[in-house]
Amino acid sequence: MTQRVNPKVEPERVIELEEVVLEGMDISGHWNRMFEQRVIWDYDVDAMDRIIDLDGGESFGWCYQCAQCVAVCPVDHVGSYGPRKLVRWVQTGMDLFTSPELWLCTTCANCLRVCPKEVNLMEVMPAVRKEAVMAGHVPAELQDVFEKTARYGNPLGKNPKRRHAWTKGLEVEVPLISDLGRKVEVLWWVSDYPAYHPRGIDASRALARVLHRLGVDFAILGPEERHDGDSMLRAGEEGLFEMLAEHNIEVLNRYEFDVLLTTDPHAYNAFLHEYPKRGGTYNVVHYSRFLADRIDELGLTEEISQKITFHDPCYLGRHNGEYDAPRELISALPGAELVEMWRIRENGYCCGGGGGGMWLDGHAADHQRMRLSEKRVLEAVETGADTLCVVCPYEVSRFEDAVKSTNNDGRLQVLDIAELLAQAMGLPTD
Ligand code: SF4
Numbered sequence: 001m002t003q004r005v006n007p008k009v010e011p012e013r014v015i016e017l018e019e020v021v022l023e024g025m026d027i028s029g030h031w032n033r034m035f036e037q038r039v040i041w042d043y044d045v046d047a048m049d050r051i052i053d054l055d056g057g058e059s060f061g062w063c064y065q066c067a068q069c070v071a072v073c074p075v076d077h078v079g080s081y082g083p084r085k086l087v088r089w090v091q092t093g094m095d096l097f098t099s100p101e102l103w104l105c106t107t108c109a110n111c112l113r114v115c116p117k118e119v120n121l122m123e124v125m126p127a128v129r130k131e132a133v134m135a136g137h138v139p140a141e142l143q144d145v146f147e148k149t150a151r152y153g154n155p156l157g158k159n160p161k162r163r164h165a166w167t168k169g170l171e172v173e174v175p176l177i178s179d180l181g182r183k184v185e186v187l188w189w190v191s192d193y194p195a196y197h198p199r200g201i202d203a204s205r206a207l208a209r210v211l212h213r214l215g216v217d218f219a220i221l222g223p224e225e226r227h228d229g230d231s232m233l234r235a236g237e238e239g240l241f242e243m244l245a246e247h248n249i250e251v252l253n254r255y256e257f258d259v260l261l262t263t264d265p266h267a268y269n270a271f272l273h274e275y276p277k278r279g280g281t282y283n284v285v286h287y288s289r290f291l292a293d294r295i296d297e298l299g300l301t302e303e304i305s306q307k308i309t310f311h312d313p314c315y316l317g318r319h320n321g322e323y324d325a326p327r328e329l330i331s332a333l334p335g336a337e338l339v340e341m342w343r344i345r346e347n348g349y350c351c352g353g354g355g356g357g358m359w360l361d362g363h364a365a366d367h368q369r370m371r372l373s374e375k376r377v378l379e380a381v382e383t384g385a386d387t388l389c390v391v392c393p394y395e396v397s398r399f400e401d402a403v404k405s406t407n408n409d410g411r412l413q414v415l416d417i418a419e420l421l422a423q424a425m426g427l428p429t430d
């Protein structure tokens with residue numbers, strides 16, 4: 001460890017003044033003497049250099065410890081965290097590459113929003129995690145998901161051939177684009193949880209019915225679709241991301257469509273920012289925006305007499321600026337009242353699922369007072385809402401678990417906006 005230590009100022013050498021008055025204020029008290037160097041000079045520059053030398057790690061060295069980030073970091077609200085603290089811990093000897101702290105950041109981007117120095121954890125964390133992944137320092141639960149995704153093309157480890165099994169028994173048709181053999185208006189990128197998780201499937205079936213009622217010419221990829229890889233990239237598995245992106249781009253480039261419709265804000269983010277760098281450029285639209293632009297055609301006639309609160313997904317809102325579409329849809333539900341939580345829109349509280357957090361709940365529970373999803377559910381309950389509305393497939397399962405673990409079962413239900421719309425349109429809800 002290389003130390004930079006400044007010489008101490010000996011107290012005897014300090015000239016004591018009887019009185020020092022500055023702009024009418026007496027500042028001559030003993031409290032105004034600094035008899036030794038503050039320890040901020042006394043730090044491990046090698047540990048910092050290792051991070052800032054990484055591609056993406058540079059901004060970690062720009063921090064000047066103002067602490068604005070700590071107040072908005074969701075992890076600090078359930079523990080002790082934030083870029084300022086991480087920088088200081090590294091300066092005083094923490095090895096971020098092997099520390100459990102490396103895996104607590106959800107890449108929610110709230111710190112970057114307020115940071116005057118643009119310290120960018122969305123780049124720093126993946127860069128350091130990439131090194132940790134290559135060295136094998138990965139929490140076991142996340143490693144398991146990496147392996148499942150590499151093997152099956154989805155983080156749940158489900159049979160890739162059954163990716164469209166959720167469409168069976170639906171009274172409306174959900175065609176595979178490979179069977180149609182023609183251009184479609186909308187290619188729906190369904191994603192993993194909407195294809196395999198029971199509550200994700202509920203939302204997918206609702207959305208299929210809504211699209212049908214709207215008369216949208218749509219199809220899905222089914223078994224040809226694989227995980228979009230965005231969360232794998234944030235979790236440091238760049239090689240896996242590249243493999244998934246290469247496959248998905250090759251599949252997408254086989255077909256003709258006007259709009260790539262995503263249910264998952266993480267897939268939306270990947271298609272907007274990562275796939276174009278690799279030759280995959282599409283007219284990508286999140287389903288909340290697609291439906292909000294067609295509110296007048298939805299035929300919302302059934303009363304939804306509920307108080308509804310809404311959770312902004314970090315990768316739809318803060319990362320990509322879409323705050324209004326879900327609110328427009330909720331506000332259009334007959335009889336419904338939108339009641340907001342106190343942390344919303346730009347300052348929305350993270351559910352804990354981003355940056356690989358979706359698969360690190362055990363790790364988070366070991367290092368935080370409570371999960372972020374539990375904190376958020378308590379905020380939703382505080383509003384007096386009956387329903388917590390979501391527009392991200394990571395969230396239904398996360399929040400439903402959190403409703404149970406915070407003993408709010410029966411007090412708060414968690415519903416995807418597609419489920420609420422289907423109800424208001426008088427569509428079947430099974
Ligand atoms: S807001 Fe930026 S500069 Fe200020 S402490 Fe946080 S990371 Fe450092």
Ligand code: SF4
Pocket residue numbers: 072073074075076081082083104105106107108109110111112121122
């Ligand atoms: S990205 Fe979010 S979770 Fe990570 S340090 Fe910043 S505010 Fe905290």
